[in-house]
Amino acid sequence: MANKSAESPGLAIHITSLKKRHGDREILRGVDLRIHPGQTVALIGPSGGGKTTLLRCLNGLEVFDHGSVRVGDCTLNALSGQSIEIARIRRSLGMIFQDFQLFPHLTVLENVAAAPIWVLGENAKEARDRSIHLLDRVKLSEFANRKPMQLSGGQKQRVAIARALALKPLGLLCDEITSALDPETKHEVLAVLEDLKRDGLTVIMVTHEIGFAKRAADRVVLLAEGNIAEEGTAAEVIDSPKTERACKFLARVLG
């Protein structure tokens, strides 16, 4: 279960002794993590534990102080503005945000087609056709000509997923993508995410949905105080935590 087949289209991601400090505060204290192509990894842990920062280091939204990150065949090193490498990573690694960040002045269709046209230089007609297809996949094609503000939270997040998929990424970074949603709309988004697993994408998600993590994640990583406190299959980490810190956290979130 931990290892998908070698011919999976997903990305291999290697994180090596990653350190990041913000002023006096150490946010990541040397994280090592190897993610195989096509794996779905759930990052869980208490707030302030460094989950989101770790995610943002992977596509260059944050620079880090020490260590390295390898995404596919691109390598990022500490404190360097490697814009070419970052640009390559961003094309192969989509990101979805907690607060959606759709472009409010564009229609749903334009949100999805924007990057293919402007970044990849795709023919506009082709990009639109492909975007309609992606909207169809998240079951929103009839909303193509609406503006984001006319959508519910769950719908917005599905558009954001379609938008990330429009660059044909090999992996997805999901930063608490259901935290801003009410319970009824959460499952629409999680259903889409589960569906994506079949494509063999590498997915790293920061989540508080322990139930979903248990069902959908190949691996669960518990990050606390900038360190990996525990990792393994969902069953190993969630059902039988070994460390005291993991026990405490899980006791709190599972009630």
Next chain:
Amino acid sequence: MAGFWSLILASTALACSFQNPKQLRWGCDEEGGAPYCFLDQNLQRVGFEVDIVRELEKKIGTTIRFTQYGFESLIPGLLKRDFEFAMNGLEILPERRKSVYFCRPYFLYRQQLTVRKGETRFENYESLIATKLMKVGTMDGTAAEAILIRDGVNHGSYSTPTEAFRDLELSRIDAVLIDLPMAQRYAGENPALAPAGKPFAPGRYAIAVHPENETLAKAIDQAISDMITDGSLQKILTQWKLWDEFNAIHLASATSASDWQFETAEEDAPWTVSRYLPLLLDGTRVTLVLTLSSFALALCLGLGIATARLYGPKPVQILAVAYVEFFRGVPLLLLLFFLYFGLPSVLASIGLAGLGEWITPFGAAWLGLGLTYAAYEAEIQRSAIQSIPQGQWEAAAALGMTRGLTFRRIILPQAVRIALPPTTSDLVALFKDTSVASAITLLELNKQYQILAKSSLKFVEIGIITAILYLLLSLPLGLASRALERRLGAGHGK
């Protein structure tokens, strides 16, 4: 930008003062017709005023350059110093005398009524008035027009005598009342037309000079006196078949003073709406063009300064802040005075005198308003850009967009929507501030109001109409931008 500047140059003549005594500019409308100043068959400029000007050159000892100017704009053009003197059958009218200095008269005209041959309904001007049915043609802004208005005669005002006499021949009007020289020239040889009654209502043609240009006024007064004394004026007028008994008796004693013995009709020429509205509309056009062109400058420059302040290297940021603080702090009036009156000498002192000549009243007003409002626009646009959440930058970055692309495609379009309401009120404020340009002689709406109100003393009436014109422009500006706001704002939000 270069095209715009050349447009300004083409449309607005330079406002230079009487700097070179070796050359004078003569404002005149050669389309106004014979026998004053016109083009003959060989396209040579001829006329009795051309001959008088040649004589003036000799007497004053300067060269005089012809400057084509619309007849009805001769007085404003003179006041704006587009030329040093105006001479084109300008009648000494009370309202005109209030704004310009009239030199010694060089010809005494009278009004002549012209009719179609065989007219039987009336035989002279008095019997025409008695019928109360006739329509009389005349020329815009002439003493004859004032007489017709005074007597309540149904009349039409033409811009050239040719049009008036053509309509008389075509029976569209029943008579033409016009200065004798024009009546003789245009109707004298036409077998279909004939004079009706004797010439009446004498008046004076005189050269108009800017009231502050006393040196030139004295020189011309002296030259005309000399021409009367030595007979050269009589010779010219005789050559043009204009010398008559009336001039022979009275020209030598005629002055440009207001109480001339023969003048009665002109003194109470009324200022009607139809007389001053065209001038107000002319000013409205200037105001509108100035508003739109300087606001375009303010928008472009403002965006440049806003982005310089937000994203430029440190020294550029400091310059941008300094720009904003400077132009927000300096009063517009002071800035316009500097640009119009001061800048040319500054440019001359650094060897760029040629550049200074490009500074017209319109150019200075355009630049001053544009620079000032760019400072306000820069602040509006900066805060609008900053109000776009950081998450939008990150979302675009995560999609592989560069910062430049993100700014153009994602941030700016949203910022424009946010900046629209304050920008609208900025536009209306600029629109009203164009009135400050009247201080540098630009003939915009406020200046036209001032001139007309002072000439006619109808401050309230013309003031109300001017205010209505301002409102007619500012209300649509507000409505249009609100409509734009609604259209752009539709679907705005997260």
